Amino acid sequence: MASVIADEKSYNVPALCVRLGLAGGSADDAHRSKFRYAQQRIMALDAPAVIAAAKALLLEQPRDDLVEAVAMIDELPGPNITPLTRRRLMALFDGAPLSTELDHLELIRKVWPIDTMPSGYERDDWTMTDRLFQHTVRNDDMSNREILEALGWLTCSRARLFRFLEEVTGPEAQTPERQAELAGKIDAVLVHDGYRLVVAGKMSGSPVYAVKAAPVGSPADDAISDKLRGFDPTEVAGRWQEAMDSREASPGRAITLARTLLEDVCKWIITEAGETYREGDDLPALYRQLSKLLKLAPDDHTEQVFKQILGACQSVVESLGALRNKLGDAHSLGPRRARPLPRHAALAVTLSGGMATFLVETWQARKGEAAAAGAG
Structure with a gap:
């Protein structure tokens, strides 16, 4: 948060801090070190006030790194997505294109700001777009697993992870056959951490998926889900999942x-x-x-x-x-x-x-x- 504030002009920093609920000060103090000026005032706040200030800052400076930091804080009370689950989800994309209907860079750009992200690799002036283009278009020598790891798949917020899962199973990204197959496999992995990939709507007759917290059901639910998924992972298992998800709301x-x-x-x-x-x-x-x-x-x-x-x-x-x-x-x-x-x-x-x-x-x-x- 202090680094985002420090990107402002020094004469703007005191007023910005006041708008965020931080203590005021002089422009001369800010001019000596904008980062230290902001950091000292942030350290004087309790945790809820810091979070409130960060969210207020996002309204003025929607920086991706700050968006991710706030998202991770907001997600602390909910069920965690374990590193094991993230790796299992990543493995679903081995040996197959990320998207069958959409350019893979266009799909990734919906979730990560790759045009402004540093590449984390090779030349300092490269963005993540440059790196991915070099190794997936010019040279096809980067696997989907390596792509996702480079994007921060293993450490990103749940919100970003879920958004990718929703985009990658979207009707604009996949053929109907691949969409149904991939959605079923993702749902089977997510359920172990307390989430489901469910049909949330339709687009031109095709399902649109969203990640939701799994409803609390009877102990038999998981056993029935496993059996029906093994019998038919798309239509039959999908019908059972829809029925379970509708019990309370509809x-x-x-x-x-x-x-x-x-x-x-x-x-x-x-x-x-x-x-x-x-x-x-x-x-x-x-x-x-x-x-x-x-x-x-x-x-x-x-x-x-x-x-x-x-x-x-x-x-x-x-x-x-x-x-x-x-x-x-x-x-x-x-x-x-x-x-x-x-x-x-x-x-x-x-x-x-x-x-x-x-x-x-x-x-x-x-x-x-x-x-x-x-x-x-």
């Missing part, structure tokens, strides 16, 4: 997504099994077809306890379909209908995720049994 949306998640899983497994379904089939019809395929119908078992459990599963599926029609956001609730609450959404989403996981694991077990029988 219960009706969460209930609709809970039903859609089960429809997705039923259709995927039926298709993988080489069978077809009618486009007009609703969730109960799809589940009945799948339960026969996986031998999950109560009549497929003789033991009463299994009949009861599988009958209860069928009831859960049918109830989710009915709940969506009554409380989901697919239809108008009208002025007299009951409004879903977050606890209703949490129940629907948890039941849907549990059933989806059960169906996926049963299908994988059936494939394993068939493969073993074929090998025998």
Whole structure:
């Protein structure tokens, strides 16, 4: 902060310090050493006052180094992004271009002020733009890992890191296929530090992602997420994530997504099994077809306890379909209908995720049994 103030003309420094809430003084004192003048007055403040002064200074001098320093202070109370997570995220860009649709320097320029950043390397008169152009355009001898390390990826603020993740997964930066793949992989890494990469909007029909603090859910959430991500990391896992993220803010949306998640899983497994379904089939019809395929119908078992459990599963599926029609956001609730609450959404989403996981694991077990029988 003192170095930013010291960049002012000495005769302006006293007035600037006063505007920032620092003690006043004479222009002669500032002329002898602008940095020492500012530093002495900053040291006289307590921590909250220093932060307030720094934010006030940003309004007059939006210097990138000061922006980063203030951001890091503001981020102290939140969950940290560990160096291990940063390295795992960095590894996602190994062997692939940073962007498939946008020039890589243009993408980087959205996040880092590379035209004014020192290169930290080679000639003193080079900016970071000069360095990156030399080693990624003129000579292709700088890996994505080296690029990100040079930009300060491992030590930058969470705000800057998250902004890059949002820009690099944006629809202007990636093809739809690469966007979905990359977003799923980034989300799978971030979740371990308490964050998620979620769909925050649309641009011309394509998703726009944002990093958000992960909502606190049930202990089963992570296990279901891992299983569904392994089954289908984009559509099915994405639907589950949307349902979880909507539980508190949009219960009706969460209930609709809970039903859609089960429809997705039923259709995927039926298709993988080489069978077809009618486009007009609703969730109960799809589940009945799948339960026969996986031998999950109560009549497929003789033991009463299994009949009861599988009958209860069928009831859960049918109830989710009915709940969506009554409380989901697919239809108008009208002025007299009951409004879903977050606890209703949490129940629907948890039941849907549990059933989806059960169906996926049963299908994988059936494939394993068939493969073993074929090998025998």
